[in-house]
Amino acid sequence: MRLSKRIDQQETDQNLLNNGNELSIAKTILHHMKESAILFNQKGNILFVNSTTKHEFADYWAQGRNLFQLMDTKSTAWLRSCVNIKKESEYLLKIQRDGKEDLLIEFSFVPLHFQDIFMLILKKGTAFDYAEQETIAHVFDKSVHGLIITNKFHKIVKANRFAEKLFQLHSQQDKDSFDLVKLIDQHVHSINTKRFKQQQGMYRPERLSISVIAFNDGYYEVSRAESIYQDYDLYVIRDVTGIVSILNQVDRNDTLKVVGQLAAGIAHEIRNPMTSLKGFIQLLEAALKNEHSMYFNVITSELQRIESIMTEFLMLAKPKDSKTIRFNLYDIIHDSVELMKPQAVMHDIELNMLSSSENAFIKGDPNRLKQVVINLIKNGIEAIEEKGIIQINIEQHQEQVVVLIRDNGCGISEDKLGKLNEPFYTTKEHGTGLGLPVSFKIIEEHGGYVDVKSTEGEGTEFSLTFPLDAD
Ligand SMILES: Nc1ncnc2c1ncn2[C@@H]1O[C@H](COP(=O)(O)OP(=O)(O)OP(=O)(O)O)[C@@H](O)[C@H]1O
Ligand SMILES: [Mg+2]
CATH class of the missing domain: 1.10.287 (Helix Hairpins)
Incomplete structure (x- = not known):
């Protein structure tokens, strides 16, 4: 008796499948599903609703009714296109209710690939639920800091816009192959980490590690909060270029x-x-x-x-000079060039000066600026081993004057560029290493700034920018 019942059961299952009665199987499965589910045909006629749908939506979505008539124009258009394309898709429908909070229904369209029958899974939520979720997602994405969540395999689960842009994570593939731990190791910048750690003070969670990395011409503080939730770690990336x-x-x-x-x-x-x-x-x-x-x-x-x-x-x-006068920077540079010419000639170096105008008035101390120009020309001469050229250009812009001092000497390697303003940094046997720090200080005192470009073996260009004095 028992055996025959089992055989009967197996036969029924087999018949169901063989006869193409997939619809019955689908109905049985849907019947036990916690979500609301509806089966419908190409014309939008509802063929079946499961018990959850009946419970949740009473008679609204009922067998025999037509979906295309029950939904508004926009949702109908979405559903029709789903039916045509036969591809999974999701849609959010907002239903306004008198005196009550808006109701949101999340539809998931699933083609069943048989007999042109389709399934809709419905999830009911209030506008508040969705607004909350949306807000959280929005805040995560638009945060002014970079945010990355990784799983226990250190793979990225989620990254916000800042992080995607900084680390160029344009596709899922980029995210899968990205190793943040390795990147931190490679770019870690040691000097200021201690100060950053001190800043965190009392709000520091237990398992928090902080590193400062030098990356992409900037500095970023990367804080890692371990196991912020289960096995997930949160990385917060803050742009600290200015602070550093x-x-x-x-x-x-x-x-x-x-x-x-x-x-x-x-x-x-x-x-x-x-x-x-x-x-x-x-x-x-x-x-x-x-x-x-x-x-x-x-x-x-x-x-x-x-x-x-x-x-x-x-x-x-010397404290910042209080006695400043208005003077012509062009004259000062011209005088310095004339002063340095004999030395340049002695070293077989051509020293040229080119300017679009002979007037470039700025405020400050002409003698101190003369020292700057002499220092830079002197460095240029010393950088050229034999025969070379030092070119000085003065460019006038609307509110600024830019002085370019370019030599074709030995150049400065990239790792040494950062040392130029360190007092006593010198590569010369008899150098003091004070020429540039002093010059930079004087330039700053004149409201100006310096930019250095250099290629080893090709030469160096110092560009000094000063604000012009209008009156
Ligand atoms: N135009 C340049 N080309 C190549 N290296 C340069 C140039 N200017 C400066 N340097 C490098 O920077 C270092 C520091 O320059 P700085 O003028 O401060 O000191 P110094 O020239 O060594 O000494 P001093 O100016 O007292 O003679 C130099 O020793 C040199 O290595
Ligand atoms: Mg010098």
Whole structure:
């Protein structure tokens, strides 16, 4: 008896399939489904609704009624196109109800691929539910910081717009192959991490790691909150380019200040004995006449060198000049070029100056700016081993004047470019490494800024931009 019942059952199942009675199987499955489901044909006639639909939507979606007539024009158009294309699709329908909150129905269209029968799965929600979800999704996507959620295999589950743009995650494939942990390792920027960690203070969750990376010409703080939910990690990426450059600036200013204070002290101590040394040497020179003139030349030039180092040192200590005048930058550059020409000629270097106008008035201290131009030309001369050219161009823009000083010397490697404003950075046997920091400081004091471009083996270009003085 038992056996025969099992055989009967199997036969019925077989018959169902063989006879193409897939519809019955579908109905049985749908009957047990928690979601509301409707089966309908190409004309929109409802063939079947499951019990959840009856329960949730009473008689509205009932067998025998026509979907195309029950839905508004826009939804009908969507449904008709689904039927034609026979591809899964989703649609959100808003139903306005008198005195009640709007009702939203989420439709999922599923073609069943037999007998031209289609299925609609309906999910009911209030406008509030959806608005909330939409808001959260929107906030995630439009956050001013980058947000990435990864799973336990470190694969990206979700990334917002900022993160997609920064890491160029244009497709799913990009996301699958992206290794954020490796990227952090490769680009980690050590100096300021400690300061960033201190900032977090009391709100720091337990499993939070923070790194600062130098990426794409900027600096980004990447905080990783581990297992923020189950096995998922959240990465928050913050653009800290501005903060890092301010911190670097503070570091640099600290060094300049210390150097300046040192300079003020030392300069006084050294200048006095130097003055007497110079006096005695002049006396000796006169007494010994030509006998040891060669030595005197060496002594005098070395003394001059000490003096010029002291002058540069003092430049760092000197407070921002309060006595500024309006002057023609063109004249200052012209004078500096004339001054440096003999030295350039001596090294077989052509020193040219080109300007669209002979007037470029700015405010500041002409003598200090002369020092800047001389420093830069001197560096250019020293960078050229034999025969070369130093070209100076003055370009006038509406509110700015740009001075370009270009040489075809040895150039500066990319990793060294960042060191140029570090006091005492020099690659020369007798260099002080103060020429550029002092020059940069003077340029800043004139409201200007410097840009350096360089290619090793090809040359270097310093571009100085100053605000023009209108009146
Ligand atoms: N035009 C340039 N071409 C190639 N390297 C340069 C150029 N200008 C500066 N540098 C590099 O930058 C370093 C620092 O320059 P800076 O003028 O501050 O000091 P210095 O020239 O070494 O010493 P000083 O200016 O006291 O003679 C130089 O030693 C050199 O390596
Ligand atoms: Mg120099």
